[in-house]
Amino acid sequence: MNKKCLIYVVEDENDLGDLICNTLSQFYFDTKYYSNGSEAELSIASKSPDICIIDLTLPDMDGIDLIRRLQHKNIGIIIVSGRDALTDRVLGLELGADDYITKPFEPRELVARVQSLQRRIQTRSEKPVNTQQYAYFSGLTYHPGSLTLNADTPQQETLSRAESDMLMALLKNPFQILSRDQLLGENTVPYDRSIDVRVSRLRKKIQPKNTTSTLIKTVYGAGYMLVSEVKWHG
Incomplete structure (x- = not known):
C-alpha cells in the first residue's frame, strides 16, 4: 500500500x-529529494506527489512561498524546520x-506523521466529492x-484543503457542536492553536458582509458550531 x-x-x-528519504524508504514509501524549491516546483508541475x-x-526561496503555491493542490504538506517562531507555525497552518x-x-x-497523513489522504480518495454538488448557506454557495x-462573484474565495475539510464537517452538521477532534480528524497536529488558527481564517472567508455576526460559533469547552441552515444541491 505504501x-x-x-x-x-x-x-x-x-x-x-x-x-529522511532513506528512513521513509525503509517503510516502503517512494521518495525523491530536492535541495531547493525551484527544482521541486518544476518536478511537481510534471508529476504531482502525494505528500x-x-x-x-531553502537556498532559493522561503519554504512558505512554496507552500503558498501548493495550497490549492491536492498534496499533503508537512513542514520540517528549525524555525519554531509562532508566526511561522501559524502562517504554515493558515496556508494549509x-x-x-x-x-x-x-x-x-x-514516519509516524507521514503515515497518519497518508491515511487521511486515502480516506478522502475513497470518498470522492460529487463535483456537481454544492451547498447554499446564509447567502453563500460552496462548491467542494x-x-x-x-x-463567479467578486467575493469569490478559494479555500485550502484543510479549510475545505473543516467547512464540510460544519456544513454537514449545522447547529451541532463539533469538537476539535471532529473538525480536525486525522489532521490533528501537535500544536494546540492549530484549530483556532484554521477556524479564524475560515470565519474571515465566510463572514457575512456588513455585519459583525459570525456563522461559526465558539462553544467554550465543547467546540464549534455552524449557526446557519444549509441546503445541498446537485
Missing part, C-alpha cells in the same frame, strides 16, 4: 534530506500545511469539487 505513496523531500541540508515534506529555509515538525526530530516520529466559495 509503495503507491510518492513523497518529495525539499530540504537544503543534503545529509538530512538523505536521512511534500518542506523545509522553510497538514503538520509542522521542529528540528531536531526523531526520524521515526516523522473546486474548493470555491461564491464562485
Whole structure:
C-alpha cells in the first residue's frame, strides 16, 4: 500500500534530506529529494506527489512561498524546520500545511506523521466529492469539487484543503457542536492553536458582509458550531 505513496523531500541540508528519504524508504514509501524549491516546483508541475515534506529555509526561496503555491493542490504538506517562531507555525497552518515538525526530530516520529497523513489522504480518495454538488448557506454557495466559495462573484474565495475539510464537517452538521477532534480528524497536529488558527481564517472567508455576526460559533469547552441552515444541491 505504501509503495503507491510518492513523497518529495525539499530540504537544503543534503545529509538530512538523505536521512529522511532513506528512513521513509525503509517503510516502503517512494521518495525523491530536492535541495531547493525551484527544482521541486518544476518536478511537481510534471508529476504531482502525494505528500511534500518542506523545509522553510531553502537556498532559493522561503519554504512558505512554496507552500503558498501548493495550497490549492491536492498534496499533503508537512513542514520540517528549525524555525519554531509562532508566526511561522501559524502562517504554515493558515496556508494549509497538514503538520509542522521542529528540528531536531526523531526520524521515526516523522514516519509516524507521514503515515497518519497518508491515511487521511486515502480516506478522502475513497470518498470522492460529487463535483456537481454544492451547498447554499446564509447567502453563500460552496462548491467542494473546486474548493470555491461564491464562485463567479467578486467575493469569490478559494479555500485550502484543510479549510475545505473543516467547512464540510460544519456544513454537514449545522447547529451541532463539533469538537476539535471532529473538525480536525486525522489532521490533528501537535500544536494546540492549530484549530483556532484554521477556524479564524475560515470565519474571515465566510463572514457575512456588513455585519459583525459570525456563522461559526465558539462553544467554550465543547467546540464549534455552524449557526446557519444549509441546503445541498446537485
